[in-house]
Amino acid sequence: MPYRAPLNDYRFIFENVVGFSRVAETERFAEATPELVEQILTEAARLSEEVIAPLNWPGDRNPAKLENGVVRTSPGFGDGYKAIAEGGWVGMAANPDHGGMGLPMAVTTAVNEMLSSACLSLQLCPLLSQGQIEALEHHASDELKALYLPKLTSGEWSGTMNLTEPQAGSDVGALRTKAEPQEDGSYRITGQKIYITWGDADFLPNVVHLVLARLPDAPAGTKGISLFLVPKYLPNEAGEPGEQNDLRVVSLEEKMGIHASPTCVMEFDGATGWLVGGPNKGMAAMFTMMNNARLGVGAQGIGVGERAYQHAVAYAMDRVQGKASGSGAIVEHADVRRMLTQMKADLFAARSIALMNAVAIDMAAATGEAGWKARAALLTPITKVFGTETGVQVAHEGVQIHGGMGFVEETGAAQFSRDARITPIYEGTNGIQAMDLVARKMMDGGEAAFSLIDEIQSQAEEARASHEALAQKVWEATEALRETTEWLAEQEMQDRFAGAVPYLYAFARVLGGAAHLRAAQKGDAARGAFAAFYIDRLLPEHRALLAQARAGAKGLYSISLDDLTAA
Amino acid sequence: MPYRAPLNDYRFIFENVVGFSRVAETERFAEATPELVEQILTEAARLSEEVIAPLNWPGDRNPAKLENGVVRTSPGFGDGYKAIAEGGWVGMAANPDHGGMGLPMAVTTAVNEMLSSACLSLQLCPLLSQGQIEALEHHASDELKALYLPKLTSGEWSGTMNLTEPQAGSDVGALRTKAEPQEDGSYRITGQKIYITWGDADFLPNVVHLVLARLPDAPAGTKGISLFLVPKYLPNEAGEPGEQNDLRVVSLEEKMGIHASPTCVMEFDGATGWLVGGPNKGMAAMFTMMNNARLGVGAQGIGVGERAYQHAVAYAMDRVQGKASGSGAIVEHADVRRMLTQMKADLFAARSIALMNAVAIDMAAATGEAGWKARAALLTPITKVFGTETGVQVAHEGVQIHGGMGFVEETGAAQFSRDARITPIYEGTNGIQAMDLVARKMMDGGEAAFSLIDEIQSQAEEARASHEALAQKVWEATEALRETTEWLAEQEMQDRFAGAVPYLYAFARVLGGAAHLRAAQKGDAARGAFAAFYIDRLLPEHRALLAQARAGAKGLYSISLDDLTAA
Structure with a gap:
């Protein structure tokens, strides 16, 4: 089933529902003219439809695997990632000083939704880099910025976020990973982290980990947490990957969905890292990263839902059963019609909320006004929860419309349901959002x-x-x-x-x-x-x-x- | 995680909510005294908890496989099935004349729920036999009854239902499998059937297929469908499995859940069969079988939901995160509490509706009163839909309570969600029930x-x-x-x-x-x-x-x- 990006919906919502023109009128986003936005969305749609979407199902069938310490990725994922990076999509929201496009969050959100529709497992990799780029822009030293941001923005290297430990999930304050200061100003990081999305990949020359850890004598709980940048390969004098750092992927989780996204258990064994933000200021940096990531996860839910919807409506128009009027296809049955209409109406609502949220973020960034900041902060948990629940619910109904075929993996409907299921959980469970x-x-x-x-x-x-x-x-x-x-x-x-x-x-x-x-x-x-x-x-x-x-x-x-x- | 059968809930609902005593007061079910019911439920609980429940997770991890035409079942399933059969549970509702226990449907429903909690994949095998036994009791000739019912009731042989063809799912009338009359009174059955649950198994000495097919010159649509009994091995003069019939399992479906239940594509290649019910009367026989099967599927949803609930509440009481009061476990968080309370309240509601339905069936059978028949008919689609949706929703929330651990297969929470997903689909989709x-x-x-x-x-x-x-x-x-x-x-x-x-x-x-x-x-x-x-x-x-x-x-x-x- 081909995927078609909902470009008309974006255009309509930008223009009529969320008032995107206000964003384009600001000095900060003056370059985001209607023509540019149209060009950006069209190009992202083409990439998503033609290059990335075909990777999704084979990725589910051929999960990422750990072989002799190397994460072997699913077929075609290296080329797909390269296409995303070369299109500039990793750094689309990033600062132009480091090679980013500096696009508004509203445009970024639409692009992230399309890439999620195309292949959620692969899209996670650039999404995490986007979060890391933002955290480094706000909190890292100029030296770290100069060394890492160009590589991350171009997508040559990717970024990960290492929060969770077995005893510290939603309760980040319970983490135990240690950071010991060294004489040269670096730190030695020791501990185990779990649920590290895209912790490594065979197509990446380097992976940059942001790791939450405790300094010696740090206060207990969240007040004693600091953030460290820990690359897989330490950059040499030319800024290229040099000596291997003391960290490794121990194992990959076997999950209900997003099989092609390697979820790593990472072991840091005295790895060399550098402090990002001040000592014990790790939570602030993490919140920078997580706040927009929550909008990104909401968009993921909508993206998977959109594709599940398209899959279901195509099936419903094709499948002839019973005494339906017209074509005889099941789309003529009132109850199937009801399900499809609800799916599409809910996707429109969720997409509008996400873009309303993104516009508030853009306006806050462009104007610095407290009202926009508060609006963005208020909408973020709503976008995350409603976007992800809509994704799960739409994918569920998509399976239902397929009948018995929906439960059989061959059809692909089940994959959307299994993939969407992670979105209400990660980046803060929906209960925590509420x-x-x-x-x-x-x-x-x-x-x-x-x-x-x-x-x-x-x-x-x-x-x-x-x-x-x-x-x-x-x-x-x-x-x-x-x-x-x-x-x-x-x-x-x-x-x-x-x-x-x-x-x-x-x-x-x-x-x-x-x-x-x-x-x-x-x-x-x-x-x-x-x-x-x-x-x-x-x-x-x-x-x-x-x-x-x-x-x-x-x-x-x-x-x-x-x-x-x-x- | 051990499973504990909700015996107190059954006792309470029987006595206080659905008025089971009325059933026990009828002549037909006079033997179903409180003592006997208690003994039956206790014994079924023991079997479910101790023997069947441990098979569930290994079954998911080691799906049934087709090897050289033989369905190799999951580890321990042969012994588990034998324990169910030897306990008399396959024939618990069947006529005592053929070795059945003749229990009321209310008791049968509670037992089916427990077995579904223990292992949905395995429970499907006896559930299908129960439907077949009922269809044969109502529609088969005395000769067929005498030959097949004792073997099916004892569970020595199992029964399947062959309805669906690729072009004929919910629209049964579109089926094309042919039945040609032979001079000896038998028929030759030719065609392909899909979604045949437990179409074969390496632990079964014989499998009896009920197959919907068309006689030559039969009218189009549902009015031209007849039902045939087609055994894998034709019984010899001693009534034991003799010559192999011309049918085979072509392939197994790869499904989202119930991995241990082999879902077969069956090929009938001029297989010998016998007519059940009159020519072109197949739909009536099928409805007999499906009507109670819908109640059974509702009970499956409740059963999987119950186990998912138990899994989630145990996790919530064990998992310490954040600043919850009391034990510090997440069960102390208001939102986790809200989810768990809703899960249990909904399970109670669904279980009460299913047992209310079962009592109506029993009263209809015992009294023949039209009012009870109409009550049973009215409640059946409601039981099926609400039982299965509750199962799906409770299993979904169970995953959510586990957080990231819920998405990882190792925890087992995901399996309940994947397994439950079939129940709103089969035995007539929930839309069709409504x-x-x-x-x-x-x-x-x-x-x-x-x-x-x-x-x-x-x-x-x-x-x-x-x-x-x-x-x-x-x-x-x-x-x-x-x-x-x-x-x-x-x-x-x-x-x-x-x-x-x-x-x-x-x-x-x-x-x-x-x-x-x-x-x-x-x-x-x-x-x-x-x-x-x-x-x-x-x-x-x-x-x-x-x-x-x-x-x-x-x-x-x-x-x-x-x-x-x-x-």
Whole structure:
């Protein structure tokens, strides 16, 4: 099944839903003219469709393997990676001083979505480099920047992130890897890290690890964590890979999906590294990297979902069964139609939220305004959760539309479902994202949320003239969200946490409603029909979600552990 | 992770929720005394926990394989199957005249759930035999019954169901396999069948295939389908396996889950078979078999979900991360608590619905009353869909609770999710079940539904005395279901179909609410707390579902195929 990049959707959302023109009007992104954006998106679409998409299924069937310490990658992945790097896509958002394109995050997000549709396993490699580039730009010394950023930006070398240890997953503060200062200003890093995505690859001349570790006598917990740059090969005087560092891939995990992405257990055995950011300032650097990575993971969910959708709709138009009208294909059955329409309507909502988030990041970067920063921070966990859950749900329905063929690996539908499954887990589980939303992102008393809610309601007011019924439904749902937000902001943390996930989903449903309403106003009849579907059939879910959000923790803790384990 | 059968839940539901005592009071099931039921459930629990459960994970890691035409099964499966057969579990519901135990369907359903928790892949083998036994009891000649039923009931031989062909999945009427009459009264069967679960196994001395095929000059579509019994080895005069029949396993499917269950492509090359039921009466026989199999598949979903839940709660109690209170384990986090509580509350709801369904089947069999028959028919698609969706959703959340470990196959959490995924697909996809509910099951104008709705409301009235708030919520939800049922019963079929799946979910939510309300009335404080959780937080979903159920087909078909495929 060929993949077709949803370019019309990007164009429409950029222009009509998220107001990308504001970004292009800033000095910082003045070069991102409509012509350039069009050219960038078209080129990324071509690469994704023609070069990367064909690698996806063979990659699942031929996972990355560890052979005598070397990570042997899936067929064609070396060439695919090279095409991504040579197109400049690794450094598309990076600083032009080091060879980057300096593109807005909105454009980067669309490109990342397309590459994820094409091949999630491969796309992870440049995505991690993007995060590392950003962390180094913000926190590394000029010397490290000069040595590493050009190689990372060009994609010649790739970057990884080494956080997790067996006892320290979501609880990063529990990590134990040690860093001992050396006389020459470097550090010796010793410890084991797990879940290191693209920890190594046979097509990469060098891999640069960012490793969280503890200095001697560092305070306990997250306050005693520092970040180190640890390359596989130490650069020689010419800046090329020289002596091998004391680190190695011990094993690869066998996973449910993304088989072609090597997930490494890394052993650092007194490896040489350099401090990035100040001593004990590792968490700040890590958050820089993770914040945009969360948007990237949201885009991954949407990307896998988009491809699963295209796979399913093609099957539904081809498969003749039963007494459907018209062509006789199952796409004529009302229930199949319902599933497909929901899949596409949800993808549009998730994509709009992700791009709204990206525009806020761009505006914050371009203007430095606190309001945009707060908007971006508020939207990030929502994008991550709703993008990834939409990906999982759409891929699930994609399997269902295939019937028995969906459960058979040969069809490819199952792969999308297995691949998408990682996205609600990594880069902070979706539960942790929701806790972030109701805790850190409400330390302003809900100000950022209320500002967005006000904006949606103004938009709904404006839409009444042409779409009264839809506008009213969006207005009311937004008002219900406001009331629950006011209530939440006054609760103890435990009560917020008990309803955090349903609250986040309700917020996403409302944002999706706003995006669809805008599409109905600005788009053709088909956009209006999808908007009506979403607002009439899916938006009503917000009520039950908000009821859950307000139910509090007391009822949960009235059930004891013995009650939970009674059989 | 050991599995513990939820015996207390069965006892509680039998006694307090579904009124099993009515079944035991009938003449037909007079032997099913509380003592016998207790003994049966305890013995099945022991087998499931100690003998079958340990086979599950190794089975996933070592799938069934086809070697030189022989299906080599996973390690220990031969012994596991023998233990099931020797315990009499294959024939537990079968007629005692042929060696069966003649147990009520309620007991059989509980046992099937336990065996599914233990090992879904293996449990499929006896489940298919149970369906075949029932079809033969109702439709086969006395000669065939005498020859085959004792062997099938004892589990010495197993049974399969051969429906699907590549062009004929959900649309059974499109099948092409031919049956040519022979002078001796037998038939020659020629054709290819796919998705034949346990089509063969190295531990079975004989496999009996029931095959749907067309007689010469049979009418087109489902009216021209006949059912044939086609054994792998033709019985000799002693009734033992004799000459090999002209059929073979061509290949096994590679699937997303249930790896240890061989899914065969079968080739019948002029194989000898015998007619079961009259010529062109195959669909009736097939429906006999499929109807109870749907309840069985619902129980499978619940069974896999139960085990996934147990796996997740054990992990959550063991895994220390972050600053949770108490033990420091993640089970103390409010969001993990919320997920676990929902999983257990939904499993209780699904189990209650399945057992309510089984009791209706038993009462129909014992009394012959049309009301019980209609009740059983109404509940069957609901049990199938809600049981399987609960299984998938609980297994999904189980992976999520494991975090990164959930995505790694080593933990076992992923297997439950992959295994559960088949259950919403086979035995009629969940979309087809929902269409059955709003079409065939409403040919009575909704009478069976209204009778159940009346009963739930009477129960809610009665519960007001002790649980006013919960009772009121259940009453109101039931009233909303009644209104939508009245509305649906008057619509064109296409409008019913457009809302069939959301309608079915709403019905299930209400039935679950009724079961939990009963549990609050009759059970301890913990049952009351789960009931409050379900009724306060999950039952409200019925509103959005009913809104979807009533949205009709028009909006769906206003979106063209071009709109669906626009990128």
